[in-house]
Amino acid sequence: VANVLMMTVAAFMLWRTDWRLFASVVWLAPVLYGVNHYFRKRIGRQWQVVREWFTRVSTNLAENITGVRVVTAFNRQAINLDVFNDMQDRNTRNxxxxxxLNGVYHPLLQLIGFTGKIVILAMGGYLIVSGRIGEDQGVGAVIASHLYWDWFMNPILNLGNFSNQLMMAMAGAERVFSLLDTQPETPDLPGARPLPPIQGHVQFENVTFGYFPDRPVLHDINFEARPGEVVALVGHTGSGKSSIISLIARFYQPQKGRIRVDGIDIRAVTAESLHRQTGLVLQVNYLFTGTVMDNIRYARRDASDADVIAAARAIGSHDAILSLQNGYQTEVGERGANMSLGQRQLICFTRAFLANPRIFMLDEATSAVDTETELLVQRSLSRLMEGRTTFIVAHRLSTILKADCILMIDAGRIIERGSHSELMKLNGKYAALYEQFVQQAA
Ligand SMILES: Nc1ncnc2c1ncn2[C@@H]1O[C@H](COP(=O)(O)OP(=O)(O)O)[C@@H](O)[C@H]1O
Ligand SMILES: [Mg+2]
Structure with a gap:
């Protein structure tokens, strides 16, 4: 509005100064209007597309970074990279x-502005030379008109300047891309071989590990899980439960000791073959933008719709999914925001079930699932655990009670181990923690 006012005032002043000068450039106004109309609509639309795709690219990127564990655990790196590259190509083209468009529009505006100045000068010169305007006031009039024309054009030239926004968007993107260089997993050793089909026998042998080598968070960890056993990891926050899970998934490697799966040191195998046979459900129930169907299929792209539905039926999430707004075609928002925690967890379980890993790991948040779906979630979880070696950081008593072995972790050490009844008899830290649990549940 301020721009329009300024332009009107400038035009009026130009007309007042000398109507002939005004008339000499007034024909440029419709040209200007035409050019503006043509380009602004097109550029506006194009910027809309650019912004949309930029949002898509950054959402995709954000999901892949925050969900990097899930991406890696399900061997989706190459596929996701393809998807991302496609998006990025689109983004670049946009x-x-x-x-x-901008490159044509902006110079064109400048050309019009320049033309106006020349016309005013030429017309002014002609008026003065031909004596139609007195020389004494004529020069002043021409200079003033020149100025007013500048005033008239400036708002339009400024409006046309989108390139700053472009630079800003690019700068943002660059910062994001530097994140991509961070290594999300331990690279394969040269000569790493694929892990043959496994039973799911897991051994930790004198494992010491720290995120920073000089600050170990796990000290000399030893335990064994036979195929099909359920191991519950229990302990206070920061004791090292998640770190143990991360080591099994080989997101990190121990500084000392080794981890063996079916007798094979996991350092010697390819990450891809390991992740194909392990399944991970995380504290943050990670769902990606797309339909419920796509999210379940995430780990097994070749799975048909029928396979997905069969898996959902088998694990008992089918009805819950059908009750969503659009059933299997329900769009999951960023990080699955438009669903309840329990619903998201069910979808994650179904995803893991479809992938059918030999080793299943669940690292669960303390926060309780909504009571509505709790029973359903518990039942699907039992079905998911059936016949798989399971490591579980759980906060459900029912799940812990069912474990074959409970490892009580304290400050990076296993301080007690055994079944629930054994540990209760011991009457140590676990028994104390259990009392606390029961009291909280009551
Ligand atoms: N990515 C990380 N980088 C550095 N330190 C970490 C990281 N993750 C966890 N830790 C530290 O390692 C210790 C064990 O953490 P964690 O295994 O997450 O415990 P828990 O899962 O039992 O709460 C904590 O002291 C924690 O601060
Ligand atoms: Mg944890």
Missing amino acids: NIRAAR
């Missing part, structure tokens, strides 16, 4: 198209 930006080029916008830049090209």
Whole structure:
């Protein structure tokens, strides 16, 4: 509005100064209007597309970074990279198209502004030379008109300047891309071989590990899980439960000792073959943008719709999924925001079930699932655990009670181990923690 006012005032002043000068440039106004109309609509639309795709790219990127564990655990790196690269290509092309439009529009505006100045000068010169305007006031009039024309054009030239926004968007993108260089997993050793089909026998042998080598968070960990056994990891926050899970998934490697799966040191195998046979459900129930169907299929792209539905039926999540707004075609928002915690967990369980790993790991948040779906979640979890070696950081008593072995972790050490009844008899730290649990549940 301020721009329009300024332009009107400038035009009026130009007209007042000398109507002939005004008339000499007034024909440029419709040209200007036409150019503006043509380009602004197109550029506006193109910027809309650029912004949309930029949002898509950054959402995708954000999901892959925050969900990197899930991406890695399900061997989705290559596919996701393809998807991302496609998006990024689109994004680049969109930006080029916008830049090209801008590259024509802006100089064109400048050309019009320049033309106006020349016309005023030429017309002014002619008026003065031909004596139609007195020389004494004529020069002043021409200079003033020149100025007013500048005033008239400036708001339009400024409006046309989108390139700053473009630079800003690019700067943001660059910062994000530097994140991509961070290594999300332990790379394969040279000569790493694929892990043959496993039973699910897991051994920790004198494992010492720290995120920083000089600050170990796990000290000399030894335990064994036979195929099909359920191991519950119990302990206070920060004791090292999640770190143990991360080591099994080989997101990190121990500084001392080794971890063996079916007798094979997991350092010697390819991450891809290990992740194909392990399944991980995380504290943050990670769902990606897309339909419920896509999310379940995440780990096994070749699975048909029928396979997905069969898995959901088998694990008991089918009805819960059907009760969603659009059933299997329900769109999951960023990080699955539009669903309840229990619903998201069910979908994650179904995803893990479809992947059918020999080793299943669950690292669960303390926060309780909604009571509505709690029973359903518990039942699907039992079905998911059936016949798999399971490591579980759980906060449900029912799950812990069912474990074949409970490892009580304290400050990075296993301080007690055994079944629930054994540990209760011991009457140590676990028994105390259990009392606390029961009291909280009551
Ligand atoms: N990515 C990380 N980088 C550095 N330190 C970490 C990281 N993750 C966890 N830790 C530290 O390691 C210790 C064990 O953490 P964690 O295994 O997450 O415990 P828990 O799962 O039992 O709460 C804590 O002291 C924690 O601060
Ligand atoms: Mg944890």
